[in-house]
Amino acid sequence: INTYNDLTLAVTQNGEVYGWGYNTYGLLGDEYEVNQIYKTPVKLKLPSTIKNVEMGNGFAIFITTAGEVYGIGRNEYGQLGTGDTISTDTFVRCEELEK
16 A cells, blocks of 8 residues: 555455545546546556556556556656656656666
């Protein structure tokens, strides 16, 4: 379980991710409204089974069981490792972080 800036993300034993709290920067994914409060856990729709998640100031990085890395959220300073500075509410693969 990780908590940062009024949002909590939890990875279950089977690799699913649930989140609740204040959805700043769209960390819950594009199917959930940005800047909305979710009082009960909602399931994130990630492209693969997750083994770990780390959160920072308005962004999150997910590592899959296959070693893929995905990021979402605030990216003004390149926090997501995608080589750009475009913030996003969709999960983007960070291939540079997989090396």
